Amino acid sequence: MAKRTSSFACQACGAVYTRWQGRCDAxxxxxxxAEESATAPLPGGGSVPRGQRGKGRIFxxxxxxxxxxxxxxxxxxxxxxxxxxxxxxxxxxxxLLGGEPGIGKSTLLMQACAAVAGxxxxxxxxxxxxxxxxxxxxxxxxxxxxxxxxxxxxxxVEDIVATLSQGAPPRLVIIDSIQTMWSEGIESAxxxxxxxxGAAQILIRHAKTxxxxxxxxxxxxxxxxxxxxxxxxxxxDAVASFEGDGAHHFxxxxxxxxRFGPTDEIGVFEMTGAGLAEVPNPSALFLAGRDSTSPGxxxxxxxxxxxxxxxxxxxxxxPTSLGTPRRAVVGWDQNRLSMLIAVLETHxxxxxxxxxxxxxxxxxxxxxxxxxxxxxAAALISSLTGAALPADRVYIGEVALxxxxxxVSQTSARLKEAAKLGFHSAFLPKAGLDGQGRHxxxxxxxxxxxxxxxxIAINTPQKRKAQSADQG
Ligand code: TYD
Ligand code: MG
Numbered sequence: 001m002a003k004r005t006s007s008f009a010c011q012a013c014g015a016v017y018t019r020w021q022g023r024c025d026a027x028x029x030x031x032x033x034a035e036e037s038a039t040a041p042l043p044g045g046g047s048v049p050r051g052q053r054g055k056g057r058i059f060x061x062x063x064x065x066x067x068x069x070x071x072x073x074x075x076x077x078x079x080x081x082x083x084x085x086x087x088x089x090x091x092x093x094x095x096l097l098g099g100e101p102g103i104g105k106s107t108l109l110m111q112a113c114a115a116v117a118g119x120x121x122x123x124x125x126x127x128x129x130x131x132x133x134x135x136x137x138x139x140x141x142x143x144x145x146x147x148x149x150x151x152x153x154x155x156x157v158e159d160i161v162a163t164l165s166q167g168a169p170p171r172l173v174i175i176d177s178i179q180t181m182w183s184e185g186i187e188s189a190x191x192x193x194x195x196x197x198g199a200a201q202i203l204i205r206h207a208k209t210x211x212x213x214x215x216x217x218x219x220x221x222x223x224x225x226x227x228x229x230x231x232x233x234x235x236x237d238a239v240a241s242f243e244g245d246g247a248h249h250f251x252x253x254x255x256x257x258x259r260f261g262p263t264d265e266i267g268v269f270e271m272t273g274a275g276l277a278e279v280p281n282p283s284a285l286f287l288a289g290r291d292s293t294s295p296g297x298x299x300x301x302x303x304x305x306x307x308x309x310x311x312x313x314x315x316x317x318x319p320t321s322l323g324t325p326r327r328a329v330v331g332w333d334q335n336r337l338s339m340l341i342a343v344l345e346t347h348x349x350x351x352x353x354x355x356x357x358x359x360x361x362x363x364x365x366x367x368x369x370x371x372x373x374x375x376x377a378a379a380l381i382s383s384l385t386g387a388a389l390p391a392d393r394v395y396i397g398e399v400a401l402x403x404x405x406x407x408v409s410q411t412s413a414r415l416k417e418a419a420k421l422g423f424h425s426a427f428l429p430k431a432g433l434d435g436q437g438r439h440x441x442x443x444x445x446x447x448x449x450x451x452x453x454x455x456i457a458i459n460t461p462q463k464r465k466a467q468s469a470d471q472g
Contacts, residue, residue: 010029094213129180165210179218287310297389347402374398394414397427
């Protein structure tokens with residue numbers, strides 16, 4: 001007879017307390033702690049499916065070498081997805097796929113299911129959110145209605161595990177989503193931290209015993225709220241997040257944790273009318289339709305994990321009609337922009353106090369790398385002076401508060417990507433520049449922001465003169 005316990009769990013962060021309290025010590029949230037009674041978990045976690053209790057299951061012992069059929073990984077054949085998983089889904093592993101509702105998680109997984117089923121593996125898709133008919137409609141829209149994917153709309157994990165244990169063990173199981181799953185042994189509503197954790201535990205146990213790769217879908221909101229899926233992050237083998245901006249159609253699959261592959265790796269997709277299309281060359285996508293002759297645009301040679309990514313920074317510096325000039329930014333950090341403006345004013349003598357400043361990262365991408373400072377600064381200076389930057393130049397470099405340009409990592413990979421996309425010159429920090437001179441790219445090294453300003457001024461003297469004449 002299982003022992004009954006009662007505990008109090010924070011519904012925001014999952015911290016567990018023995019008694020109720022108004023404020024969670026772990027996350028600081030008020031009124032987030034609720035009582036949850038649960039059957040005490042078995043040693044080792046999870047519960048044993050009915051019918052197996054008390055019986056010792058005899059398992060087969062295997063050698064180290066196996067037939068190719070038992071390959072530990074199942075590559076889906078969708079290259080952008082396999083890159084993020086580290087070469088395919090590992091047998092017996094559990095992946096948590098997080099993302100905002102509507103971003104395309106179900107679409108991505110249906111496409112992955114069809115690809116794996118196409119290789120002759122048994123694939124099961126369990127939907128807890130949509131009826132079978134709705135999932136079929138999506139599959140039809142994706143042109144995958146004939147794929148040999150087994151489908152069910154179920155939410156009870158005990159039933160799901162019992163069903164999956166019938167017949168040949170599936171190689172890939174999708175649980176869409178973990179927030180809708182519930183276990184009989186847990187007396188909390190579906191979606192609560194206790195249920196999410198308990199249901200995940202049972203499914204993880206099933207993955208380990210059956211050898212199926214299980215993908216748990218978890219919805220998260222913009223600020224990582226609804227911490228439901230977060231509490232299982234430490235239990236699963238890999239965590240990936242599917243991100244994107246609703247207004248744009250590209251989507252990024254990002255590996256956040258991976259016991260069997262690299263992290264920080266991204267896969268880039270484009271949401272089309274017929275599902276997600278792979279974007280093998282994202283830099284080309286983000287630079288598409290670029291107007292390189294206008295002042296105020298600079299190309300940043302960035303890195304996303306091991307993959308270089310070129311994006312365009314656009315700036316508009318316009319005389320303000322307000323007492324306090326506006327500083328608006330999309331796709332970059334507002335504080336970083338304020339800092340950059342202060343540095344340019346203090347150390348490069350730029351006067352921006354009477355101007356509104358707008359900064360935008362083209363394509364709706366969000367850049368967090370500090371090495372984008374130089375590109376943002378170049379775009380600002382270019383817009384202010386009216387001098388267009390050389391169309392074939394990329395900018396890299398972090399700007400310190402002293403105005404100095406700080407070295408960045410992986411310069412070589414950045415330059416290689418720039419060369420591949422037809423760029424012929426790069427502005428980058430003088431510090432740490434040793435041995436970067438290969439890649440058919442002319443390097444222009446700068447020590448601080450004044451070098452950046454001087455470079456832009458020297459490159460287009462006539463335009464600048466014309467501009468100052470206009471103003472004068
Ligand atoms: P979905 O996969 O249901 O998102 P999630 O599972 O993350 O909640 O995708 C929902 C959005 O994707 C929806 O707004 C419609 C859009 N979509 C397309 O643009 N093209 C398609 O082929 C499909 C299937 C969906
Ligand atoms: Mg969905």
